[in-house]
Structures are given as C-alpha cells and as structure tokens.
Amino acid sequence: MKRIPITETVEIDLDKEMWCCSQCHAEIHPAREPYVKGCLVYERPAAEIYGPAIPVKSNSASISYAPQPDFMRVVEFYCPECGSLMTVQYLPPGHPITLEIELDIDKLKKKHAGSSK
Amino acid sequence: MPGAIDYEIGKRLHPEPPTREELDNMKDIEPTSAGIFLHKLHTIASEGNETLVKLGASTGCRWGDTACAIYTRSGDSAVCASGLYFHSVLGSTDVKYIMKYWLNDPSVGVKPGDAFFCNSPYIRGTHPPDMGIYAPIFYRGELLCWIGAVVHTGECGACEPGGMPTGSRSMYEEGLQVPALKIAENYRMKEDVLNYFNHMVRDPRALTLDIKARMACLRVVEKRLTPVIEKASPGYFTGVLRYVIQVTGEAARQRISTWNDGTYRFVQFIDTVGILHALTKVAVKLEKKGDHLYFDYDGSSPEVSDRVANSPGSGVIGVNTVYLLGHLFYDLPHNSGILEPMSFRLPDGSIVNASRESPKAGCAYVHEAGSLSVQYVLQNAIYATSPERTECAGNRGFDTLSYGGVNQYGEPFADAGAEMNGIGFGARSYLDGVDVAGAYFAPLTSEPGEVESLESHLPFLYLYRGFHQDSCGHGKYRGGVGMDYAVKVHAVPSTALGTWGFGSLITLTQGLFGGYGVPALPFLTVRGSNLDNMLSHTDPAIPSSARMLYQDQAIQGHYVLRGYPCVAEPTREGDLVAGGTGGGGGYGDPINRDPALVMKDLQNGVISHWAARNVYKVVYDEKRLAADAEKTKALRDAEKQDRKKRGKKFARFEKEWLQKKPSDEVIEYYGTWPETRYESFSYFGQWPGVKKGDK
Ligand SMILES: [Zn+2]
Numbered sequence: 018m019k020r021i022p023i024t025e026t027v028e029i030d031l032d033k034e035m036w037c038c039s040q041c042h043a044e045i046h047p048a049r050e051p052y053v054k055g056c057l058v059y060e061r062p063a064a065e066i067y068g069p070a071i072p073v074k075s076n077s078a079s080i081s082y083a084p085q086p087d088f089m090r091v092v093e094f095y096c097p098e099c100g101s102l103m104t105v106q107y108l109p110p111g112h113p114i115t116l117e118i119e120l121d122i123d124k125l126k127k128k129h130a131g132s133s134k
Numbered sequence: 135m136p137g138a139i140d141y142e143i144g145k146r147l148h149p150e151p152p153t154r155e156e157l158d159n160m161k162d163i164e165p166t167s168a169g170i171f172l173h174k175l176h177t178i179a180s181e182g183n184e185t186l187v188k189l190g191a192s193t194g195c196r197w198g199d200t201a202c203a204i205y206t207r208s209g210d211s212a213v214c215a216s217g218l219y220f221h222s223v224l225g226s227t228d229v230k231y232i233m234k235y236w237l238n239d240p241s242v243g244v245k246p247g248d249a250f251f252c253n254s255p256y257i258r259g260t261h262p263p264d265m266g267i268y269a270p271i272f273y274r275g276e277l278l279c280w281i282g283a284v285v286h287t288g289e290c291g292a293c294e295p296g297g298m299p300t301g302s303r304s305m306y307e308e309g310l311q312v313p314a315l316k317i318a319e320n321y322r323m324k325e326d327v328l329n330y331f332n333h334m335v336r337d338p339r340a341l342t343l344d345i346k347a348r349m350a351c352l353r354v355v356e357k358r359l360t361p362v363i364e365k366a367s368p369g370y371f372t373g374v375l376r377y378v379i380q381v382t383g384e385a386a387r388q389r390i391s392t393w394n395d396g397t398y399r400f401v402q403f404i405d406t407v408g409i410l411h412a413l414t415k416v417a418v419k420l421e422k423k424g425d426h427l428y429f430d431y432d433g434s435s436p437e438v439s440d441r442v443a444n445s446p447g448s449g450v451i452g453v454n455t456v457y458l459l460g461h462l463f464y465d466l467p468h469n470s471g472i473l474e475p476m477s478f479r480l481p482d483g484s485i486v487n488a489s490r491e492s493p494k495a496g497c498a499y500v501h502e503a504g505s506l507s508v509q510y511v512l513q514n515a516i517y518a519t520s521p522e523r524t525e526c527a528g529n530r531g532f533d534t535l536s537y538g539g540v541n542q543y544g545e546p547f548a549d550a551g552a553e554m555n556g557i558g559f560g561a562r563s564y565l566d567g568v569d570v571a572g573a574y575f576a577p578l579t580s581e582p583g584e585v586e587s588l589e590s591h592l593p594f595l596y597l598y599r600g601f602h603q604d605s606c607g608h609g610k611y612r613g614g615v616g617m618d619y620a621v622k623v624h625a626v627p628s629t630a631l632g633t634w635g636f637g638s639l640i641t642l643t644q645g646l647f648g649g650y651g652v653p654a655l656p657f658l659t660v661r662g663s664n665l666d667n668m669l670s671h672t673d674p675a676i677p678s679s680a681r682m683l684y685q686d687q688a689i690q691g692h693y694v695l696r697g698y699p700c701v702a703e704p705t706r707e708g709d710l711v712a713g714g715t716g717g718g719g720g721y722g723d724p725i726n727r728d729p730a731l732v733m734k735d736l737q738n739g740v741i742s743h744w745a746a747r748n749v750y751k752v753v754y755d756e757k758r759l760a761a762d763a764e765k766t767k768a769l770r771d772a773e774k775q776d777r778k779k780r781g782k783k784f785a786r787f788e789k790e791w792l793q794k795k796p797s798d799e800v801i802e803y804y805g806t807w808p809e810t811r812y813e814s815f816s817y818f819g820q821w822p823g824v825k826k827g828d829k
Pocket of ligand 1: 038039040041042043096097098099100101
C-alpha cells in the first residue's frame with residue numbers, strides 16, 4: 018500500500034485510489050474527486066471560535082471579533098472516522114463549497130510508479 | 135500615437151523576448167562570475183533603497199514601503215532591492231510606456247540626466263499614491279538600461295486625505311495621476327513640474343521630500359553603476375540583466391514541475407464597496423500542468439463603475455510577486471522572470487480587471503484578496519513535495535489610519551498610518567507566524583514606525599500599542615498576531631481621521647489545513663472622551679490594550695463603531711480612535727497544538743484565556759499556567775467525538791446549505807449569485823487555445 022501525503026491532513030492511497038486521513042489513515046473518498054466530499058461537514062457558530070461580542074455600555078452597539086453572519090459563515094470539514102479537522106472554509110451563507118483539490122491521478126500514479134513499494 | 139491611453143501596456147508584465155543583442159551578449163556568461171557580478175548590482179540597488187528610506191518623509195517611505203530596481207533597456211525588472219517586489223515588477227510597465235511613447239518623440243526624448251515621474255493606475259496597475267521615478271542609464275551615448283525608485287507616498291490630492299479615498303466615485307476624484315512625465319533634465323529637477331505637483335496635494339512637504347529621495351536614490355545608483363559597467367563592459371552588463379531573468383524563469387519552472395498536476399481552487403471575499411458594507415469576491419482557479427501554472431480569475435465579482443472596489447488588472451498579477459519572490463521562491467533572484475512559467479486570465483469588466491475610469495483607490499483590497507487566493511491554491515499544490523515551504527497568508531486587510539489636517543506646528547499633513555506595517559504573518563507547517571511582522575507587501579523591510587517619531591510630527595498621542603490579542607488565526611501553529619493601537623487627538627482643536635482597509639465584517643485572512651482564519655477587526659471612536667482628565671491624574675483605569683478598552687470601557691464618552699474602512703471625519707482634541715491590525719492565518723487543527731505553546735502564548739498575552747480553553751481545548755492551572763496533559767487529552771478527545779456527532783455527510787449538508795443566501799443588500803454588488811461567468815478575458819502570458827493578440 019502506497020500512501021502519498023497531499024496536505025497536512027489528507028493523503029492518497031494510490032493503489033486503492035482513495036483519499037485517506039493523515040491522522041487515522043481511514044479511507045475518506047475516491048481520489049478522483051475532491052476529498053471534501055468525503056468529510057463530515059458542520060457550520061460552526063463563529064462566536065465559538067472568536068468569542069462572544071462585547072456590548073457597548075452607552076448604546077446598543079456591540080464590539081465583535083466574529084464575522085457578521087449575513088456576510089460570512091465558518092464551515093468545518095471533519096474526518097468521518099477520527100474527527101480531525103481537515104479544512105475550514107469561510108463562505109457567505111449558501112455560497113457553493115470550494116472544491117479545493119482535484120488531482121490528476123494518472124499523472125500522480127506515473128510519477129510514483131518508479132519508487133519503491 | 136503620442137500620449138495615448140494605452141490599454142495594452144499594462145499587460146506587458148511578463149519579460150519581453152530577448153533581443154538579438156542580448157542573446158549575443160549572453161553567449162559568454164559563466165554562472166559563477168555572473169553570480170558575483172549580480173551580487174554587486176544587488177548591493178548597488180540596496181544602497182539606493184537605503185538612500186530612499188533615509189531621505190523620504192511620508193509614512194511609506196520612512197518605514198520601508200520602497201523599492202529600487204534595475205530594468206533592462208526594454209523595461210523588464212532584472213535586479214530589485216527591498217521587499218516591495220511588486221513595485222519593482224509593476225515598474226516595468228512604466229518603463230515600457232516611456233520606451234513606447236517618449237523615446238523617439240522629438241518633443242520629449244530620452245537623454246542622460248532625464249528622469250520620469252509615473253503614477254498612472256492604468257499603466258502601473260496600482261493606486262495613485264504608488265509613485266515611481268525612472269532614469270535611463272547611458273554609456274557613451276547608448277541607452278543601456280533603466281533604474282527605478284518606487285514608493286507609496288500616501289497623500290496625492292484625492293477627495294479624502296492620505297491618498298486612498300474610500301468615497302471616491304471615479305478616477306477623477308483620486309488626485310494626481312501622471313503617465314510618465316519628465317521631472318528632471320540634465321540632472322536637474324524641473325521646478326515648474328514639482329511646483330505644479332505641490333499645488334495639487336495637501337502635504338507638499340512630504341511629496342517634495344519623497345520625490346527628492348527618489349532622485350537621490352537614482353543618482354546614487356547611477357554613480358555606483360557607471361564604473362561597474364565600464365569595468366565589465368556594457369555588453370556583459372546588459373547580457374547579465376537578461377541572463378538573470380531567464381535563469382529565474384528556468385529555476386521556477388524546474389521547481390514547479392515537481393508539484394502534483396491538478397486543479398486547485400480558492401475564493402476570498404471583500405466586505406467593502408466604497409463607503410458601503412457589501413460583498414465582492416475574488417475567485418482563483420489554478421491549473422497546474424507540467425512546469426506551468428495557469429491562474430484563472432473567472433467567477434470574480436463584476437466591476438463597480440462608481441465605487442472603490444476595483445483593480446486595473448496588472449496590479450492583481452504584480453502583487454503576487456510579493457508572495458512568490460518574498461516567500462515561496464525566496465531563494466531565486468528577484469525579478470520579472472518569476473512570471474515566465476505563469477499565465478493569468480482576468481475577466482474583462484470585473485473587479486480584477488476594471489475599465490479605466492472606475493475608482494482604483496481600493497485596488498489594494500482586490501490585490502490582497504487575489505494574492506491570498508493565489509497563495510492558497512499554491513499551498514494545496516506544493517505541500518506534497520515542499521511541506522517546509524507551506525505557509526499561511528499574513529494578514530491581507532491593510533487596516534490602518536488615514537488622516538490629514540494641520541499639525542501641532544501649524545503645518546499641513548496628510549498620510550496613511552504606519553500601523554499597516556504591523557500585521558502578523560502566517561503560520562508555517564512547522565512554526566508559528568511572526569507577531570507584528572511588517573507589511574504583507576514589504577515583508578523584509580517594512581516596520582510600523584516608532585511612536586515617539588510619529589508623535590513628533592503628528593497631532594497624536596498614542597495611548598498604547600501592543601500585541602493584538604487573539605488577532606491571529608488559531609491552529610496547530612498559530613498565525614502571528616497583529617498590533618493593537620489607540621490614538622488620542624492631541625494639541626490641535628481637530629483633525630480628520632478615518633481608516634483604510636477591510637475585514638471588519640468578515641474573516642479576511644483564512645487558515646490552512648484545519649487552521650482558522652483571523653477574527654473580524656473592530657475599529658471605534660470614543661467621542662467627547664474624558665481621557666485628558668484621566669491622563670492628568672494618571673488614572674489606573676486608563677486602558678493599555680484593545681481588550682481592556684473594549685471590556686472595561688473605563689473611558690467615558692460616546693463609543694461609535696466605525697470599522698475598516700471609514701471616511702476620515704473631523705475628530706476633536708481628546709477624542710480617541712482605537713483598532714488593531716490582523717494577524718496571520720493558522721495552520722492545522724488547533725486541538726493538535728502543543729499545550730506548552732498555548733501556555734507560552736498566555737504568558738505573553740498573545741492569546742486570551744477564553745481561546746486557550748475554548749479553541750485550543752487545554753485544561754490548565756490559571757495561576758501557574760501549567761497544562762494538565764491527561765485532562766487536556768480527554769477534553770480534546772471529547773471534542774473529536776462531538777465533531778463526529780455534529781458533522782453531517784457532505785451531500786446532506788450541501789442540500790441544506792445551498793438553500794441559504796446573504797440578504798440582497800449584502801450582495802448588491804457581488805454580481806450573479808453565486809457565481810458570475812464571463813465571456814471576454816484579458817490574458818497575461820500564453821494560454822492554451824488563445825493566440826497572441828486574441829481577446
Ligand atoms: Zn481520521
């Protein structure tokens with residue numbers, strides 16, 4: 018079995034043509050498609066990462082470190098097996114998920130054909 | 135066609151084909167001696183850049199937003215000193231314009247001792263404050279090469295002080311815009327031209343001193359260069375300039391060929407359209423094939439013809455050289471050759487390639503968003519073979535003050551704040567990002583300035599400057615934090631104060647591989663504050679950080695949230711403005727961060743206890759700052775289990791997700807939701823299926 022690291026969080030099993038998790042090595046998704054399609058996906062409330070807003074005492078405003086929900090949401094992608102965070106996307110609500118990586122698997126196989134098994 | 139508005143010149147960023155003469159001169163070049171010779175040239179350019187920084191007066195010039203470069207005769211950037219590589223590379227279009235229109239024009243011409251001033255957005259691809267002066271170098275009557283000094287001078291006579299108006303509605307409200315004008319002849323400044331410029335701007339002192347600093351830089355470079363050319367022979371010199379450009383392109387090609395072929399995508403958003411808070415998008419798709427990179431910006435938002443939201447195009451490409459030459463290919467020579475293995479497709483009539491008359495003062499927003507997208511598609515491409523070069527983006531928001539008025543000595547002043555040079559850099563695959571590192575666009579040379587020095591000529595009293603807590607993207611390796619700051623108007627009745635930049639409503643700098651992006655960045659004014667009174671008796675409640683100011687609100691007054699950007703408005707003596715620059719993106723899952731590093735961050739005040747507990751999931755003794763390894767592991771395991779519970783399968787998530795949409799107001803200028811597709815494009819570099827000269 019030959020696993021090629023692609024990012025910090027995902028690798029490819031070239032024999033099986035599968036994306037795998039770099040942490041637990043579980044197979045996630047066919048390698049000819051973007052790996053995000055094999056992840057568990059969750060819209061994370063931004064305040065859970067950036068903290069609660071601070072109300073201004075003298076008026077109704079509040080000071081926030083979290084993105085405004087009408088402008089941007091935080092979408093997290095997890096390994097379905099071990100729960101590792103594979104990638105995070107910052108998107109306006111409803112904006113199509115970014116298909117981050119689509120690799121030329123045939124080329125990749127050719128490239129690694131010579132190296133040891 | 136003398137004096138033409140030239141829509142093609144900005145597209146000539148890539149190196150020109152070598153001339154027959156250059157090819158002849160390259161024949162006998164031996165790499166080692168060429169390396170030594172190039173080092174000599176680089177040292178000369180560095181001395182020029184030092185001269186520039188030492189003599190300039192504007193924020194940009196004094197704090198290192200400068201470049202000094204040597205160009206080939208045909209205008210390609212060959213040798214560059216400083217970190218502001220994009221000024222150097224974009225300068226090549228200025229030189230190419232001079233060569234095309236003025237070299238053989240009998241009323242202008244190019245002679246020894248001439249110098250040309252250039253700051254036209256449509257030619258050099260950036261906003262009017264980016265001003266370059268270029269001088270020809272002759273040897274025995276023959277034009278050999280060009281040298282250039284480029285600086286962001288801030289104030290340029292636009293409709294708001296400081297050179298980067300938020301509210302301009304067309305290019306005609308954006309001040310001085312000069313497409314290559316002779317500013318010196320026979321080694322003498324033309325006083326009538328300088329006098330004309332000075333009548334167009336709010337801060338003639340800074341403009342004049344910056345122009346003279348550029349002239350001094352060019353004279354130093356010419357003086358040093360001439361004996362070097364003489365000794366080596368002019369032929370060898372011009373051969374080496376072309377040689378280094380070719381070597382750079384070939385070396386980049388070689389490295390690119392080791393990366394995995396594929397398609398990589400990224401989208402970055404901007405939360406301001408002039409004075410309005412609304413969304414636009416810069417989309418980048420990278421096709422990596424063999425030893426060539428094809429960057430496609432189709433899907434980016436359409437041009438906003440009457441708001442600050444657009445770039446002229448070449449700047450979108452040129453700005454990538456900051457990351458490419460300053461980070462990814464830092465070990466290659468720094469010149470235009472880096473673009474040779476790269477091609478770009480920009481949709482016509484989009485924010486990344488807008489028509490001439492639309493406002494360009496905010497082009498830097500588009501450049502920063504675009505260069506972030508380019509950096510991130512590349513990270514996904516390079517990790518497999520070069521994990522050690524993998525790096526998150528440094529903050530891209532440009533968030534800084536803009537100001538103008540009359541200072542404590544009764545002198546006019548107008549500029550942008552040096553705070554923009556205090557951003558955090560991105561985390562790497564093995565190391566945290568650098569805190570308060572510099573400016574994104576000048577990673578090696580820029581700094582946020584000394585408070586005492588700034589206070590000496592500005593009517594400001596700095597209440598504090600420090601690490602902007604939690605402004606980094608959290609991660610296994612965190613981004614560097616930015617800088618927080620608060621400024622009180624001091625010793626004048628009133629001054630105009632506003633901000634520049636973006637990212638108050640969105641995460642503008644994202645993370646990588648499970649690392650988070652940076653927070654939204656607040657900026658506020660406390661009007662009618664009692665701060666002078668608090669300072670008079672050294673009140674212990676005077677805040678010393680943004681967190682303390684926001685949380686305690688011990689200063690009395692009217693708190694107004696203004697954000698980035700906001701138009702400069704009259705701000706009275708005693709009023710306070712407070713904000714902070716953003717940090718760099720985070721790398722990797724934060725719950726994989728070494729708890730000892732989290733404790734160190736707490737000790738340094740770089741992150742909050744809230745983040746240590748809630749984001750990094752560390753259990754620790756708050757007094758001793760000692761992490762409990764077992765309890766931390768248990769908490770982190772529980773988080774992983776919880777993620778598995780709360781996460782949905784992609785298809786199910788997507789079905790629900792795609793039902794959502796921002797409000798109409800937010801996407802008024804976004805274009806077609808969710809994606810704008812174009813039919814007409816501009817090409818920079820060769821593109822499959824497109825012949826040269828095709829639209
Ligand atoms: Zn896993």
